[in-house]
Amino acid sequence: MDYSQFLMMPQEIGLLLVFLLVFVYDTFMPSRSQRFLPYFTAILFCVFMFLSFIPPQMGDAFGGMFEANPASWMMKNMLNVGVFIVLLQAIKWSNEDFVSVRRGEFYELLLLTLFGMYLMMSARHFLLFVIGLETASLPIAALTAFEKRYYESHEAAAKYIFTAIFSSAIFMLGVSFVYGLAGSLYFNDIAAAVLGQGSSVLLVAALAFVIAGLGYKLSLVPFHQWTPDVYQGAPTAVTSYLSVISKGAAAFAFMVILVQAFGAAYAQVWQWMLYVVIILTITIGNLFAIRQRNMKRFLAYSSISQAGYIMLGVIAASTVGMASMMYYILVYIFSNLAAFGVIAAIERQSGKVTIDDYNGLFRTNPWMAFTMMLAMFSLGGIPPFAGFFSKFFIFVGAAQTGSVAIYVLVFIALVNTIISLYYYLLVVKAMFIRQDDCAIPYIDSHWTEELAMTMCVLAIVAVGLASGIYTFLSQVTDSVSHIFAHI
Amino acid sequence: MEIFSNILIYFVIVPLLTLLGLALCSNRGIAAVRAVAVTGATALVGLAGWLVYMFLQARGAGDTSEMILRTDVTWYAPLNIKLALGVDGVSVVMIVLSAFIVFAGVFASWKMNPLPKQFFLWFYLLSTGVFGFFISIDLFTMFMFYEVALIPMYLLIGVWGSGNKNYSAMKLTLMLMGGSAFLMLGIIGIYFHSSANGQLTMNILEIARNNAIPHDWQLWLFPLTFIGFGVLGAMFPFHTWSPDGHASAPTAVSMLHAGVLMKLGGYGCFRIAIYLMPFAANELGWIFLTLTGISIVYGAFSACVQTDLKYINAYSSVSHCGMVLFAILMFNTTAMTGAVLQMLSHGLMTALFFALIGMIYGRTHTRDIRDMGGMMQIMPYLGVGYVLAGLASLGLPGLSGFVAEMTIFVGAFEHADTFRRVLTIAATCSIVITAVYILRVVGKLLFGAVQNERHRELTDATWEERLSTATLIICVAIIGCFPNFFVNIISDSFLPIVKALTQAV
Numbered sequence: 001m002d003y004s005q006f007l008m009m010p011q012e013i014g015l016l017l018v019f020l021l022v023f024v025y026d027t028f029m030p031s032r033s034q035r036f037l038p039y040f041t042a043i044l045f046c047v048f049m050f051l052s053f054i055p056p057q058m059g060d061a062f063g064g065m066f067e068a069n070p071a072s073w074m075m076k077n078m079l080n081v082g083v084f085i086v087l088l089q090a091i092k093w094s095n096e097d098f099v100s101v102r103r104g105e106f107y108e109l110l111l112l113t114l115f116g117m118y119l120m121m122s123a124r125h126f127l128l129f130v131i132g133l134e135t136a137s138l139p140i141a142a143l144t145a146f147e148k149r150y151y152e153s154h155e156a157a158a159k160y161i162f163t164a165i166f167s168s169a170i171f172m173l174g175v176s177f178v179y180g181l182a183g184s185l186y187f188n189d190i191a192a193a194v195l196g197q198g199s200s201v202l203l204v205a206a207l208a209f210v211i212a213g214l215g216y217k218l219s220l221v222p223f224h225q226w227t228p229d230v231y232q233g234a235p236t237a238v239t240s241y242l243s244v245i246s247k248g249a250a251a252f253a254f255m256v257i258l259v260q261a262f263g264a265a266y267a268q269v270w271q272w273m274l275y276v277v278i279i280l281t282i283t284i285g286n287l288f289a290i291r292q293r294n295m296k297r298f299l300a301y302s303s304i305s306q307a308g309y310i311m312l313g314v315i316a317a318s319t320v321g322m323a324s325m326m327y328y329i330l331v332y333i334f335s336n337l338a339a340f341g342v343i344a345a346i347e348r349q350s351g352k353v354t355i356d357d358y359n360g361l362f363r364t365n366p367w368m369a370f371t372m373m374l375a376m377f378s379l380g381g382i383p384p385f386a387g388f389f390s391k392f393f394i395f396v397g398a399a400q401t402g403s404v405a406i407y408v409l410v411f412i413a414l415v416n417t418i419i420s421l422y423y424y425l426l427v428v429k430a431m432f433i434r435q436d437d438c439a440i441p442y443i444d445s446h447w448t449e450e451l452a453m454t455m456c457v458l459a460i461v462a463v464g465l466a467s468g469i470y471t472f473l474s475q476v477t478d479s480v481s482h483i484f485a486h487i
Numbered sequence: 488m489e490i491f492s493n494i495l496i497y498f499v500i501v502p503l504l505t506l507l508g509l510a511l512c513s514n515r516g517i518a519a520v521r522a523v524a525v526t527g528a529t530a531l532v533g534l535a536g537w538l539v540y541m542f543l544q545a546r547g548a549g550d551t552s553e554m555i556l557r558t559d560v561t562w563y564a565p566l567n568i569k570l571a572l573g574v575d576g577v578s579v580v581m582i583v584l585s586a587f588i589v590f591a592g593v594f595a596s597w598k599m600n601p602l603p604k605q606f607f608l609w610f611y612l613l614s615t616g617v618f619g620f621f622i623s624i625d626l627f628t629m630f631m632f633y634e635v636a637l638i639p640m641y642l643l644i645g646v647w648g649s650g651n652k653n654y655s656a657m658k659l660t661l662m663l664m665g666g667s668a669f670l671m672l673g674i675i676g677i678y679f680h681s682s683a684n685g686q687l688t689m690n691i692l693e694i695a696r697n698n699a700i701p702h703d704w705q706l707w708l709f710p711l712t713f714i715g716f717g718v719l720g721a722m723f724p725f726h727t728w729s730p731d732g733h734a735s736a737p738t739a740v741s742m743l744h745a746g747v748l749m750k751l752g753g754y755g756c757f758r759i760a761i762y763l764m765p766f767a768a769n770e771l772g773w774i775f776l777t778l779t780g781i782s783i784v785y786g787a788f789s790a791c792v793q794t795d796l797k798y799i800n801a802y803s804s805v806s807h808c809g810m811v812l813f814a815i816l817m818f819n820t821t822a823m824t825g826a827v828l829q830m831l832s833h834g835l836m837t838a839l840f841f842a843l844i845g846m847i848y849g850r851t852h853t854r855d856i857r858d859m860g861g862m863m864q865i866m867p868y869l870g871v872g873y874v875l876a877g878l879a880s881l882g883l884p885g886l887s888g889f890v891a892e893m894t895i896f897v898g899a900f901e902h903a904d905t906f907r908r909v910l911t912i913a914a915t916c917s918i919v920i921t922a923v924y925i926l927r928v929v930g931k932l933l934f935g936a937v938q939n940e941r942h943r944e945l946t947d948a949t950w951e952e953r954l955s956t957a958t959l960i961i962c963v964a965i966i967g968c969f970p971n972f973f974v975n976i977i978s979d980s981f982l983p984i985v986k987a988l989t990q991a992v
Contacts, residue, residue: 320565323565377638382634382638383631383632383634383635384631384635388631388634392627392671393566395671395672395675396566396675396678399675399676399679400679402679407672407676410672410675411668411672414668414669414671414672415665415668417664417668418661418664418665418668421660421661421664422657422661425641425657425660428641428642429645429653429657432642432645432646433642433645433646433652433653433656467562467563467564467568470563470565471563471564471565474565
């Protein structure tokens with residue numbers, strides 16, 4: 001075996017190294033220095049994050065199972081930034097009494113799931129993809145159950161593990177159909193084999209199973225039922241990780257599978273399937289979000305609807321669509337993490353999580369309210385914040401296909417933007433307009449939480465106005481046009 | 488950076504600097520906040536004056552290009568989005584109007600309470616959007632500034648408003664954002680048809696020159712963009728946000744919103760909808776012409792039966808802004824020039840109205856005309872201001888309203904077809920109805936017996952209120968007395984649009 005192939009995966013190796021060092025620290029360091037473990041992890045991860053911006057050697061490895069290309073490299077970097085923010089937000093929480101005994105496991109499992117996501121995004125063979133998928137999903141169940149003292153946390157973990165297993169099973173059923181038809185599990189081979197076969201009911205079924213299986217991970221409607229309960233029950237640090245990082249990775253991998261493996265003869269089929277799913281996802285996510293009073297459930301439904309917008313980039317099946325999708329995910333990471341950062345800090349100190357608790361927050365915690373407002377505006381697509389740009393580009397990416405049906409889809413998405421603006425403004429209204437005599441008292445947030453929030457705020461303001469990021473992403477996706485060869 | 492040598496960019500930079508200055512002020516004292524806000528507003532008025540001078544110089548020197556002071560800076564290269572700056576006569580006068588209304592608005596909210604700093608922060612963010620919209624000629628940038636101007640309204644009304652403010656703020660925001668959803672789809676559609684086989688572009692001038700949007704697409708995109716802007720222009724049946732929103736908004740916000748923001752609608756309608764899609768404008772213009780005709784008459788009648796001063800003025804705005812869109816849809820230079828004059832006139836006069844209403848309300852704590860009377864004896868300065876604003880509104884020669892409406896109706900009557908003539912006659916009737924509701928308010932509010940004896944103790948305008956209203960009154964009189972100055976600046980701007988319309992038949 002040619003061991004130099006491992007040079008193609010410096011990010012994966014680096015991440016494993018971080019994981020091992022954290023593991024060693026957790027196992028061998030004396031208990032009095034254990035409370036520095038979160039800082040150790042964050043610093044180590046920060047170093048890794050910066051180092052992985054160095055472009056690696058691009059190309060295939062392991063007989064084409066693994067592909068290192070600029071798009072997946074950038075995607076991993078984007079996720080790294082998000083994970084770093086999550087790590088910062090989790091520091092104070094993971095040093096609290098109930099959590100601290102198992103804090104090492106939290107970080108180790110978190111890093112392992114990230115490793116799984118890396119594999120998902122670079123896999124060009126369904127076997128490697130499934131390994132990545134499982135590595136990314138199963139530890140999250142343990143993370144969800146992390147608040148052992150709460151009943152909701154257990155319930156959430158049980159729901160998560162069942163849906164995770166169920167969706168994996170469906171996905172693998174679909175993959176087995178594909179293998180029967182194409183005789184290979186390489187994405188490229190499948191595309192070539194399917195091209196000659198003409199239409200086949202089995203393949204349509206396989207496609208439906210694959211979309212359903214990944215739809216669970218992305219919580220697309222009608223596979224979204226687990227989302228609100230899991231988001232509400234899981235510790236907030238896990239929820240924020242689940243809502244941005246795992247969603248972003250799954251969306252990217254989803255796009256690669258659909259365009260590379262199924263692009264050949266079935267682009268029409270999966271685009272129509274996705275068309276219906278997107279409309280349902282955006283609309284139902286929005287309509288349910290309106291009635292939520294719990295902030296975490298509220299953001300769960302909001303993130304369901306956001307996933308629908310992300311899928312607009314997938315349905316475009318073009319380099320512009322992919323660039324817009326990556327940009328959307330980047331902006332979504334910052335916006336959602338800003339919101340979750342505020343929620344986590346407030347929940348940690350006051351235990352309050354409903355929207356009504358936020359009444360009058362601006363008077364007592366102006367900066368928290370400001371951060372939350374920016375997050376809401378960005379999620380709602382209000383300029384000059386980043387969310388506006390990402391929405392516009394994702395719509396442009398979708399509309400580029402030019403058919404009237406796509407314009408109808410974009411219109412439906414736009415109408416939904418207005419609905420979403422309504423409920424995002426409800427939060428702003430609670431914080432700024434409503435008054436409450438017993439508003440949440442001043443929150444003495446930890447400096448790590450403040451650092452995380454500041455990073456998010458700066459990003460929300462700057463990512464949109466600094467056009468270089470989108471320009472760079474479109475150069476990156478232009479360089480991976482071979483993925484779209486079969487479209 | 489060549490962009491900083493263009494005066495236009497400073498119309499965005501100055502409000503942003505003011506924002507920064509305000510952010511640095513302490514939360515306690517109001518003096519520093521006032522100082523920063525006034526400095527920013529004065530700088531804007533100065534810049535606007537300098538812009539007019541430069542514009543006249545350029546035109547005087549024989550520069551006949553469609554837009555002057557052009558600068559392009561590439562922003563988003565992959566989609567060919569640019570920060571494209573440029574102005575023609577219409578944008579210049581709109582910028583001047585905005586600068587004066589921001590100036591007057593700052594003085595009208597002199598005693599803003601609570602949270603004066605935050606109030607001015609949002610106020611200046613709103614004006615950043617307004618100025619940015621008028622200086623840019625790139626669809627994306629324009630749209631972005633348009634939305635920047637919309638969202639501060641939510642908090643301005645929600646936090647500092649009065650009455651049923653939560654409902655009004657949400658209704659206004661969602662309706663205007665709904666309009667911009669139409670608009671965004673329209674812009675995306677225009678972008679993908681902006682060029683037949685070359686580089687796609689967002690630049691309005693290039694799109695108009697390419698004239699490549701297929702006719703069947705125009706028939707879809709024109710209504711989208713026209714309705715998108717029409718919502719902001721309070722076109723019937725999308726006007727319902729306006730009375731509620733204006734009634735609940737604090738004084739300066741009503742001024743800026745009715746005075747400037749609603750003009751964004753009219754401006755966008757001809758600059759984007761009509762100019763870029765002349766074929767569809769000719770085909771579908773009659774539908775919107777009918778709707779604006781209804782706005783004019785319906786708004787005026789509604790104003791007659793209202794008893795809340797702000798509602799009266801808000802419905803009157805619906806009627807007058809309907810006149811703007813009505814004139815634009817007449818598709819000839821005279822009527823379109825009238826439309827811009829009407830934008831100026833309505834912007835100043837309605838800002839004056841709202842300023843005065845705010846000042847009266849601040850004293851009497853009621854806006855119901857049934858509870859007030861004889862104000863002329865108590866506060867003669869405000870009373871005289873109100874009468875002048877009213878006279879401008881009903882079109883007394885010498886004030887701005889007469890010039891604008893006269894030009895509009897002359898232009899509208901140039902069309903020989905029955906449909907337009909009938910609509911014009913109906914619209915002309917609104918002048919009479921305007922006279923009815925204006926004189927009703929003036930008679931009830933200012934003259935007659937004092938309704939409430941406690942009102943006798945009230946004081947007349949303070950110096951900053953006098954400054955605020957005097958600025959606006961002088962502007963109204965200048966437009967009324969020297970309309971030719973403005974007509975000269977404006978009228979050439981419509982030649983390319985009218986030419987596109989006649990060629991597209």
